[in-house]
Amino acid sequence: MLDAAGRPLVQVENLKMHFPIYTGIFRRHTGDVKAVDGVSFQIMAGQTLGLVGESGCGKSTVGRAMLRLYEPTAGRVVIDGEDVASMPSEALRKKRPTMQMVFQDPQASLNPRMTLAEIVSEPLDEHTDWTRDQKLERVYELMDQVGLNRRFVNRFPHEFSGGQRQRIGIARALALKPRFIVCDEPIAALDVSIQAQVVNLLEDLQEKLGLTYLFISHDLSMVRHLAQRVAVMYLGRIAELSPSRDLYARPLHPYAEALLSAVNEPDPVLAARRKRIILKGDVPSPANPPQGCNFCTRCPKVMDICKTVKPDLVEVEPGRMVACHLYPAAGSTGASEAYERNQQGETQ
Amino acid sequence: MAEPAESVLEVRDLKTVFRTRGGEIHAVNDVSFHLRRGELLGVVGESGSGKSVTMMSLLRLLPMPPAEIRGGQAILNGRDLIAMGDDELRAVRGAKVGFVFQDPMTSLNPVFTLGNQIMEPLIKHLKMSKAQAEARALELLELVGIPGARQRLYQYPHQFSGGMRQRVMIAIALACDPDVLIADEPTTALDVTIQAQILELVKELRQKLGMAIIWITHDLGVIAGIADRVMVMYGGQIVEQAPVRELFANPQHPYTRALLQTIPRITGERETRLKVIEGQPPILTGPLTACPFRARCEYRHDTCDRINPSRRAIDGLPLGQGHDVACHWNAPVAAEAAHA
Numbered sequence: 001m002l003d004a005a006g007r008p009l010v011q012v013e014n015l016k017m018h019f020p021i022y023t024g025i026f027r028r029h030t031g032d033v034k035a036v037d038g039v040s041f042q043i044m045a046g047q048t049l050g051l052v053g054e055s056g057c058g059k060s061t062v063g064r065a066m067l068r069l070y071e072p073t074a075g076r077v078v079i080d081g082e083d084v085a086s087m088p089s090e091a092l093r094k095k096r097p098t099m100q101m102v103f104q105d106p107q108a109s110l111n112p113r114m115t116l117a118e119i120v121s122e123p124l125d126e127h128t129d130w131t132r133d134q135k136l137e138r139v140y141e142l143m144d145q146v147g148l149n150r151r152f153v154n155r156f157p158h159e160f161s162g163g164q165r166q167r168i169g170i171a172r173a174l175a176l177k178p179r180f181i182v183c184d185e186p187i188a189a190l191d192v193s194i195q196a197q198v199v200n201l202l203e204d205l206q207e208k209l210g211l212t213y214l215f216i217s218h219d220l221s222m223v224r225h226l227a228q229r230v231a232v233m234y235l236g237r238i239a240e241l242s243p244s245r246d247l248y249a250r251p252l253h254p255y256a257e258a259l260l261s262a263v264n265e266p267d268p269v270l271a272a273r274r275k276r277i278i279l280k281g282d283v284p285s286p287a288n289p290p291q292g293c294n295f296c297t298r299c300p301k302v303m304d305i306c307k308t309v310k311p312d313l314v315e316v317e318p319g320r321m322v323a324c325h326l327y328p329a330a331g332s333t334g335a336s337e338a339y340e341r342n343q344q345g346e347t348q
Numbered sequence: 349m350a351e352p353a354e355s356v357l358e359v360r361d362l363k364t365v366f367r368t369r370g371g372e373i374h375a376v377n378d379v380s381f382h383l384r385r386g387e388l389l390g391v392v393g394e395s396g397s398g399k400s401v402t403m404m405s406l407l408r409l410l411p412m413p414p415a416e417i418r419g420g421q422a423i424l425n426g427r428d429l430i431a432m433g434d435d436e437l438r439a440v441r442g443a444k445v446g447f448v449f450q451d452p453m454t455s456l457n458p459v460f461t462l463g464n465q466i467m468e469p470l471i472k473h474l475k476m477s478k479a480q481a482e483a484r485a486l487e488l489l490e491l492v493g494i495p496g497a498r499q500r501l502y503q504y505p506h507q508f509s510g511g512m513r514q515r516v517m518i519a520i521a522l523a524c525d526p527d528v529l530i531a532d533e534p535t536t537a538l539d540v541t542i543q544a545q546i547l548e549l550v551k552e553l554r555q556k557l558g559m560a561i562i563w564i565t566h567d568l569g570v571i572a573g574i575a576d577r578v579m580v581m582y583g584g585q586i587v588e589q590a591p592v593r594e595l596f597a598n599p600q601h602p603y604t605r606a607l608l609q610t611i612p613r614i615t616g617e618r619e620t621r622l623k624v625i626e627g628q629p630p631i632l633t634g635p636l637t638a639c640p641f642r643a644r645c646e647y648r649h650d651t652c653d654r655i656n657p658s659r660r661a662i663d664g665l666p667l668g669q670g671h672d673v674a675c676h677w678n679a680p681v682a683a684e685a686a687h688a
Contacts (some may be wrong), residue, residue, distance in 0.1 A: 054539035262544035264569025
């Protein structure tokens, strides 16, 4: 993948996905659920961007809006040089083979009345004019790639275990040789010992086929393992976007910090020593977000400005983007002072 | 054996079978354990390992048929729950033993107010008057950290968030001041920051109330943070049992070892590749005549195919008191460790 290195395959700019709320007997448009409210990021070819956050933060909506499974309200989604968000439907149809999705629940995303062969070859029916034999040959090839025994080709989804079903979902996503795959919580429904099998498979396929992933998950330790860069979302916006190594070593945004500290440490000695930041309360409704920073209602380091002005996502250190008033953009004055203040906040 | 004086609950050779059209499923196979006063016992295992069925068998919360308890005893405060009649057992459920289920969305009744649901066990079990029960319900909501408890009493489940509902479930389970609280994956359906809130609450409540807790989970991270002692279940039996620090520092069963290696860490060196436990968990269609883990075990040898290993202590302490494991393979490893 030498030619691909260092070039973004995917560029998302100010993506918004608002769902209208209609109330009353006249179904009047009275508001919007701002599920995704101005999200921007890039993914380098052949790399993985982790997208993490809690339920309802809009991470799955980002993935779906990017592939035009929803019609985005605003913004650009450039995949391999073409803006998917504004593409007319015929062009979009031609584009679809290059961008695919692996869904969370392999039970719900596979048709129970179709055999493995039918499920995996359905994209081929739609997008190629191959003969039956050619398609079957491709199905076998895919089954080998994802580690499914060729003998299972005529079985139905209920005859497979959870991990095997997820392999079918991955084979289907790979059928048309995509370049970009959105993995929407692909391991959340699986048992611990099976999760590692699927994650290793995704890694092998990335290496072999040069795939680019958006890996959506709430499992922060798995994202650390898989992703080169990680975006932390909170209530429809990105709070922090940093290289994985930096984020996990030293989270900058107070929400990223709290989220990481809430992850359970699977070592009783370390767990006893660790100091956790316990956030108070719940996430506000995305239909009625706070006026200022979305995190200001729960932030342990909240200041007056946070309640009135939404912070922009700016680069505060080389390669690290943070949306927080504690960190003015790199280069402007006062950055070090704010950083000091934050450090004091931590030791209190 | 554990001294009866200090155990609140003592389970011996519990066996639960599901009779299905496809044959019998042996979900719980001769499970024995005890729970000390004030202790938090973690039960770890994958889906199908028998961890939930074991605990639900104790209170006969399983639909019977298809479930059938084939044998065993469960002594709670000197009385056997398994031999008890239905009426007697009803007086134990919710009063002596509280249960918190995984999904707070489905375990509350949507058409009753929360006040109603918290007061129900108080009126039924403790024969409180309505006014007394209401006062106690208010106290409980404050205990589990629900702000504005007085208004909240008259609200319905849909008006609460997931974390708040789980707090309410805990309040209901604690209502009658039980000796034992069984929590079945109580934080699995919650987000990490909310999970952290609930775990913190449970730690606080333990200090305040001192009840014994059985905590069922598949998440070793949760166990590491709160348990005193851990049982690892696989194939419907206990494969390893040890105090929490001992288990994580010195895991003996190949399954426990592999499980600890499959989970990626949030701190320390980033692993290049995750260790995998190949294969699938067993389907328990008959009584175990061989080690249930053998098909996935890297240390398998012919004894494993012939004999289901029984639990043995590796530290010379009586079974259940220290560290024990059910495996043929690691006998020499234990010896090596002792020499080292």
